[in-house]
Amino acid sequence: MYSFPRIDRLPPYVFATVDELKMEARRRGEDIIDLGMGNPDLPTPKHIVDKVIEAVQKPKNHRYSASRGITKLRHAMADWYRDRFGVALDPDDEVIVTIGAKEGIAHLVLATISPGDVVFAPNPTYPIHPYSVVIAGGDLRGIPIGPERDFFDDLLTATKQTWPKPKMLIISYPHNPTTNVVDRGFFERIVEFCKEHEMLVIHDFAYADLVYDGYEPPSFLQAPGAKDIGVEFYSLTKTFSMAGWRVGFCVGNKEMVTALRRIKSYLDYGVFQPIQIAAIIALKGSYNPVSDIADTYRARRDTLISGLERIGWHIEKPKATMFVWAKIPETHAEMGSLEFAKLLINEAKVAVSPGIGFGQYGEGYIRLALVENKHRINQAVRGIKRIL
Numbered sequence: 001m002y003s004f005p006r007i008d009r010l011p012p013y014v015f016a017t018v019d020e021l022k023m024e025a026r027r028r029g030e031d032i033i034d035l036g037m038g039n040p041d042l043p044t045p046k047h048i049v050d051k052v053i054e055a056v057q058k059p060k061n062h063r064y065s066a067s068r069g070i071t072k073l074r075h076a077m078a079d080w081y082r083d084r085f086g087v088a089l090d091p092d093d094e095v096i097v098t099i100g101a102k103e104g105i106a107h108l109v110l111a112t113i114s115p116g117d118v119v120f121a122p123n124p125t126y127p128i129h130p131y132s133v134v135i136a137g138g139d140l141r142g143i144p145i146g147p148e149r150d151f152f153d154d155l156l157t158a159t160k161q162t163w164p165k166p167k168m169l170i171i172s173y174p175h176n177p178t179t180n181v182v183d184r185g186f187f188e189r190i191v192e193f194c195k196e197h198e199m200l201v202i203h204d205f206a207y208a209d210l211v212y213d214g215y216e217p218p219s220f221l222q223a224p225g226a227k228d229i230g231v232e233f234y235s236l237t238k239t240f241s242m243a244g245w246r247v248g249f250c251v252g253n254k255e256m257v258t259a260l261r262r263i264k265s266y267l268d269y270g271v272f273q274p275i276q277i278a279a280i281i282a283l284k285g286s287y288n289p290v291s292d293i294a295d296t297y298r299a300r301r302d303t304l305i306s307g308l309e310r311i312g313w314h315i316e317k318p319k320a321t322m323f324v325w326a327k328i329p330e331t332h333a334e335m336g337s338l339e340f341a342k343l344l345i346n347e348a349k350v351a352v353s354p355g356i357g358f359g360q361y362g363e364g365y366i367r368l369a370l371v372e373n374k375h376r377i378n379q380a381v382r383g384i385k386r387i388l
Contacts, residue, residue: 009134014357018341022351033380035368036351038176038322042241042296045289051281055274065270068261069097069249073276076283077234077249085219093254094227096261099271101206101235101248104260105170106132108202108231111263112256113138118166120158120199122151124177124355124362129170129204141166144361145178152189159197169194172204174217174320177358177367181215181319187223194229200256201230207321209239209290212298215319221252231256238322239290240282247271247279297322300370300377307381311388324368325355329388337366348383 018036025032043049055061068074074091081087089095098104105128113119115137121129123142133140141162143154159166171190173182187203194201203220211217220232231252236242250260270276304324305317315326328340335343337354344350344366353369355362372380 006135006137010131014338014354017338018345018351018354021342021345025345025349030349032345032349032351033372033376033383034351035370035372035377035380036353037371038369039371040238040241040243040322041371041373042293044241044245045282045285047285047289048240048242048278048282052274052278055277058274061273061277063273065273065276067264067268067270069095069270070273070276073097073280073283076280077251080283081219081221081251085222087219087221089221089251090254094251094257096250096257096264097271097276098233098248098250098260098264099268100237100246101204101233102128103246104233104248104250105129105202105204106135107263107267108250108256108260109133109138109168109170110136111259112200113167116164117168118162118164119168119170120155120166121170122172122175123360124358124365125170126172126176126204127358129172130359133170138167142359142361145175145180146361152193155193165197166199168200168202170202170204171220172206174207174211176207176321177323177353177355177362177365178325179318179321179323181211181217184218184222187218187220187226190220191223191225191229195225199229200253201226203230203232205232205234207238208234210294210297210322211320212294212301213317213319217320227252227254229253236279236282239293241293242279242282245271245275245279247275297370300372300374303374303377304368304370304381307378308384311381311385313384313388322370324370325365326368327365331388333364337363341366343387344384347387348380350380350383 022032074095077095078089078091081089109132113136118139119133120141120143122145130140220226231250235248332340337356341352341354353367355365
């Protein structure tokens, strides 16, 4: 048998168990309402689609592009940060286009840490954050997060107990899967702490625009000194419902952006150029489609939360993301999140993500994605009612 050490370090993919049950049920002809993967179901706004159709008709756009992204798109991203957050970015040295945020994070970690380097990431969290470290050969340490924990107390404790000293912290707010949100003061404390302990920071800002009830998310780069130690990843995936298009950005610290640019120059030729041209139109166009997309997710959130409330499952409304993070009802808590997720598929005909798939501290929770219309969400609630 061949041995592949990097692959062998990766744990079994928990979500695969639920996916297989879902597919088996569908092969039997069962109607499974899929609230598992956060895969946007809303169409990309028409003016963006029209632009990519126009651009793809031009043969010059069929050639290799630049791995760092075309100049006009990098400038559009810098302008967007200036107008939205008051953050100044040099489009040549502090902005790079990535093939979605997931690719960019994985390659940046690969470019900046060495085998054995210690990296902190919250637990639970989005899988690429910890597993990019595992793939790169780093030493991952999880910082538990939850309603009864103090993140900075846990961060300080982990730092004191870690040798060698941690090199990097990977965070993401609004947070997936817990939907936690923070204020600008949180990032100011992150910058202060990480400067004191000589740690780099990667902030994943995927849900910058899916926010509700008056909440305004800060950018990590708004914190004074943030660019001295870290970068932020932003993606068009959720904001403009462009999941399959795979367009993201890494912005901030010049040295980290340069490291990502160098490794990407060996690995890819960038995003297909017509997609980059359409992304410029997205960033420079009207914000109305973004507001419409957020309003749709908010309405779905309200439908799901109120529906579950009616059947006795109380969950606090999230202020951001396209998810609901739900503690398993006491009547089923002993099952654990994976077995409860299996029960929901088999008996309620609803697929969800088990919390354990996001890390050990996600146990006891499930994540529901708001990727079905209100009619289907109400149908899901009726199915869940049968097992509660």
